[in-house]
Amino acid sequence: MTKFKALGLDKPLLDAITDLGFEQPSEVQEKAIPILLEEETDLVALAQTGTGKTAAFGFPLIQKIDSQSRTTQGLILSPTRELCLQITNELKLYSKYIKGLNVVAIYGGASITEQARQIKKGAQIVVATPGRMKDMIGRGIINISKIDYCILDEADEMLNMGFYEDIKDILSDTPEEKSTWLFSATMPKEVSTIARKFMHHPQEITVGAKNSGVDTVQHEYYVVGGRDRYPALKRLSDANPGIFSVIFCRTKRDTQKVAEKLIEDGYNAGALHGDLSQNQRDLVMNAFRKKQIQMLVATDVAARGIDVDDITHVINYQLPDEIETYTHRSGRTGRAGKSGISMVIVTRSELRKIHAIEKKIKQAFVAKKIPTGMEICEIQLYHLASKIRNTEVNPDVADYLPAINDVFEGVDRDELIKKMVSVEFTRFFNYYNRAKDLNSTDHRDGGDRKTGSRDGSSNNGSVRYFINVGEKDNFDWMSLKDFLKDTLAVGKEDIYKVDVKDSFSFFNSDADLKERILATFTDFKVEGRFVNVEVSKNPESGGGRRSNDKGRRRSKDRGRGKRRDGKAFQSGGRRSGKKKSKRRDGFY
Template sequence: MNLFTETNLSPELLKAVGELGFVSPTEIQKQTIPFISSDIRDLIALAQTGTGKTAAFSLPILDMIDDGSRKIQLLVLCPTRELCLQITKDIKNYSKYLPNIKTTAVYGGSSIMEQIRSLREKPQIIVGTPGRVIDLINRKALDFSEIHWLVLDEADEMLSMGFKDDLETILSETPETKQTFLFSATMNKEVERISKNYLTKPHRISVGSINEVKKNITHEYYVVGYRHKKEALKRLIDANPNQYSIIFCRTRMETQEIADFLMQNGYAADALHGDLSQAQRDTVMKKFRLKNIDILVATDVAARGLDVNSLTHVIHYSLPDDPEVFVHRSGRTGRAGKDGISMALIKPEESRKLKQIKSSTKIEISEKKIPTGTEIIKAQVGGVFEKLLTEHADFFEFDDQLIPDLSEFSKEELVHKLLQFQLRDLALYYKDKNDLAEQKFSEDGRESRRERRDRERDGRRGDRRDRDGGRDGGRDSRRSRKNSEDMVRFFFNLGKRDHLKKVDMLDIINKATAKSKSRKRPDIGDIEIMEKFSFFEVEKSFKDEVLRGLPNLKFKGKEMRAEVAN
């Protein structure tokens, strides 16, 4: 099946698809459309975001829906409001010439009464986020007792966002006779468990691997001290003109701070995070999609479900703890066959975390130097010509007689003057700036005391405010002021699969050392929450108290064990 016209889809669907510019199906569509059209088994489909999954499941289902019935026949569950609206928009576009098919989106952050009113139109298709779907079930506004198809889209994201119980509640409201399609970018243990419990002998389709998705993405990292990160970010943006990018931060506070810094420096940027109202989020996303702003600064949670195909760059202002999050972030660029660039700003002491990401994902990430002022101006000159030579439209009319006599200038002289005029402010800014690539760190390669103090202060402030994604992405709320030789590193037997978060680890350590003779709390260093276990650092003088106190505690009913790490 190399063309949509070779499928058995109805003429109405083919007409709508053709008008959208679809000619050849993607690989996930080639395999999924014929299966759903002809098979009654459940399905697990593994494919990265942006590979055309919505068309893959919705086109064959639209072909089979009974448009004479006013019962809900298809339920699509997805993790975020943005993805919910995108899927709904796509399905409505595909069903443009099927006038009796109605699709309704239900999601949080919007009036539930308006959504209840829209449900009175008896749609056959519901697209929703788990929390709002449960609210409407409890209000008796939704009845899934007769659905034929259930789609779990981005199942791994829904589970990582804590929707496991919600999904199980919704699934219990659906008939056993339904056909279930699970779409996911990864097949982690939680997704595997859901599939075993709620899918019956599913057929599996797997399209590509993580490495194949990254083939057209160049990965780079830049080492920079904490105090120089903002300046380094500015240089990366200036050295890559005409970019359309997302900058990822760990906390909401950091996200807003970086967005404010960029806007104050004249960049067309804005922030997307959990402190914004729904109306504010909608405004920011509308500006970004219309390219009224070309830089979006976002947290991982806020950016989930965004569907933008033309991103040129992804910048990791702060590294995520989870390598899979790094992959998902980077995968937002390089879509639709275009090349993309993923750039990470890392502090010297984060080299171990970067190695873990490289080892886990098998990504080749090349170290680069922060661009110098001279290199930036060179790139900006190229950017001016790139924009000039690719823009062919006349945006306004004027009388050519208004152009003065320029015959005294050669072509080169005229271009020189125009570039001097265009890039004057930027050139003056970088004229006497130091080369960040030559900054000096302390002898052990770590940040200076001042940098560490600044980072600890901002980290504490960020954690107090950061509730994005259950605080999982924030810095430790109390960082150690001790040198590394004054700390002892522990192995801890619980991890992410036990629903352990950094804030839990801090509480556990404080409880374990609560009976300290010194009557003070220990200084706590790095905390790393891995999938099956964790590591944490505690002031050496509290080593024995941690070892004695932990076995007497339980976390969510589970025994805890710690030992000094090698």
């Protein structure tokens, strides 16, 4: 709280911050808030999605607004109705202790009469989509000729969506002497044009490099045949039992089609696109936020309003046409300091796009293989065993134990475990047994994707390991890699292909480290708990280019994880509060 106070915020805002549980400002908030509070200035702020931009402009805007006047003083333009509503709701939370301040959302798909009524009552701050805002100005419903502040949020996305002319027309109705604050994840030429035309000597702040990706996101790509995109999507989901993801398609038709197929195949999925009514979109988003939907299939436009911090994966079912759009997609995960994974399903003809994206986001992709059927069976088997182990016992079962014991009389412990696991395991084993290899030859790696031997060592000298810690122990792929590096006293590049699941994980090392790793984790304990490492039966699970781990870690060490003080082994984990999915682990 002292850090927020040091930025110059007044007590009503500090009280709201306390209620919201914010502990310290993000980088963009630390840089933007003092500038916007101390002087009347134009500002260009470049920061990735999920870095706290709404608070960065919201706090200073609220503090500068005269709540005693009913005149509209602040206008915020955003690309979609979802984002418009999200910003409005956040501003209302920030201003809860400021009497008389009214924030109104204006967007298409809702009653223009009701929105006009709210404006007439007096709205000091209006949050609007460009299309509906221009319509209401044309009808004489709203007057923005006296506003003091105009904020363009997600400016690059608004321009990508074709709102350039609308924004120009709207800004032309605003006073010359206002302050304009432009917030954007990237800085394409169209955004620069807006800045030059409508802003006066703006100050500029940048969080991270211009147009770069978030460094808490690991970027992966999988090369498949054109007809294998959907089977590949299913396997990527099945190989990550705790997945909570957004899947991006290019068109509304593909979005609906993929979502329907996933639902038919037994997954908790939903579609989000522009052909849905506002009520339908609200229902889908509410279900997604409550994790009743694990896989949200969305178009780029519709996904602009998604603000959920614990999305584990973004899956690019199809690559977007614009590289800047990929930056927005991958920014849906790895938010609020958490790690995330952005997966891309591509054909060989699309590999050149991967090179182009790498140059733009200044991060390297990891080339990975679509898991085989047996690799998925191994992951699902471990997941099932962990789920059984961690299941809370219902005390009412005790009344039935005598009869149950009679049923199992003569069955020893090992046989009983085999039978219990087989109840679920047999279903997906039958599905994936003899399933074909979906991987297409990747020219980037010379097409040399050799399989491994049964002792876990692959023909290219890499060994795949299983370790019995995962997300429930507060590990992600970054912190587990650091834990292994520190424990084994090896370099960062000696541990690679780290895949973290709910209560277990996989990683790779070169074959010459095999003896050291197995010896280190013999009778190894952390806070009294055994941490076991075994050679995986499916050594090629995860696949990938070891060299890219190095490329992805050029930035400074990020103090990630709580493992050094042992806190990584607390129960519960990063997503322990989530509802259990209704989706069956066996899949079909």
